Amino acid sequence: MKRNNEQQLHIFEQQDTLLSSLADFIVAESKQAITREGRFSLVLSGGSSPKRLYELLASDAYRDQVEWNKVFFFFGDERYVPLTDVQSNYLMAKTALFDPLQIATDHIYAMDTAQTPEEAALCYQQDLEAYFGTKTPHFDIILLGLGDNVHTASLFPYTQLLHEQKAWVKAEYINEVKMNRITLTAPIINQANHIAFLIFGAGKAEAIQSAMSDTLDIDKYPAQLIQPDHGVLHWFLDQDAARLVE
Numbered sequence: 281m282k283r284n285n286e287q288q289l290h291i292f293e294q295q296d297t298l299l300s301s302l303a304d305f306i307v308a309e310s311k312q313a314i315t316r317e318g319r320f321s322l323v324l325s326g327g328s329s330p331k332r333l334y335e336l337l338a339s340d341a342y343r344d345q346v347e348w349n350k351v352f353f354f355f356g357d358e359r360y361v362p363l364t365d366v367q368s369n370y371l372m373a374k375t376a377l378f379d380p381l382q383i384a385t386d387h388i389y390a391m392d393t394a395q396t397p398e399e400a401a402l403c404y405q406q407d408l409e410a411y412f413g414t415k416t417p418h419f420d421i422i423l424l425g426l427g428d429n430v431h432t433a434s435l436f437p438y439t440q441l442l443h444e445q446k447a448w449v450k451a452e453y454i455n456e457v458k459m460n461r462i463t464l465t466a467p468i469i470n471q472a473n474h475i476a477f478l479i480f481g482a483g484k485a486e487a488i489q490s491a492m493s494d495t496l497d498i499d500k501y502p503a504q505l506i507q508p509d510h511g512v513l514h515w516f517l518d519q520d521a522a523r524l525v526e
């Protein structure tokens with residue numbers, strides 16, 4: 281089954297130029313969204329790949345290019361650990377981005393892992409409903425990473441989460457990582473204006489090839505679920521990661 285949405289490949293030899301190109305894209309989109317709607321919604325991904333991007337956005341090279349007081353931050357997923365835990369995606373973003381830029385707490389939508397996983401998912405859904413109001417939940421940019429097993433956000437292979445058609449946020453115990461995860465689901469991710477995968481390193485090449493394959497098997501390759509309804513799917517890759525799809 282051919283994919284029917286727009287995809288843009290952005291492939292760079294060096295990680296530095298990859299990161300600055302994605303940072304430039306975020307800056308440009310923030311300007312357009314703020315002009316259009318007075319605010320910009322950015323969904324952050326977790327894991328290790330995006331840390332340097334967040335540090336770059338908070339650096340002298342970029343900090344003055346964005347009206348941060350009009351930016352609202354969300355998370356694509358969260359590990360079910362305290363927000364002070366070293367595994368927390370929130371803590372990584374707080375350290376690399378929020379604290380250096382002195383982002384106001386009412387501009388940061390963290391998943392509340394002090395509640396049960398199911399309560400946290402429900403509360404986050406309510407937060408999103410409040411943010412979007414009666415408007416369709418079109419995040420301006422959703423950043424995503426890709427696991428070696430082709431998971432993205434916390435949409436892991438062979439989980440119930442993959443088949444959620446209605447809820448925007450769900451929690452599930454993920455046996456593969458022996459922890460509860462809270463995650464945006466494909467229905468809301470696919471409503472974004474822009475979805476940007478940030479992936480680098482030769483170890484991700486096979487996962488990217490599977491994710492991009494037109495032979496769909498979403499249980500095996502969950503990232504294949506990411507097919508924007510109206511927006512653009514961007515792949516920000518370094519050459520090592522892109523070697524099987526260039």
Ligand SMILES: O=C(O)[C@H](O)[C@@H](O)[C@H](O)[C@H](O)COP(=O)(O)O
Pocket residue numbers: 325326327328329330356357358359369424425426427428431432433434
């Ligand atoms: O909470 C998480 O871990 C992320 O949301 C997850 O989807 C991540 O993006 C991939 O696992 C890639 O992680 P790395 O960037 O560390 O390879």
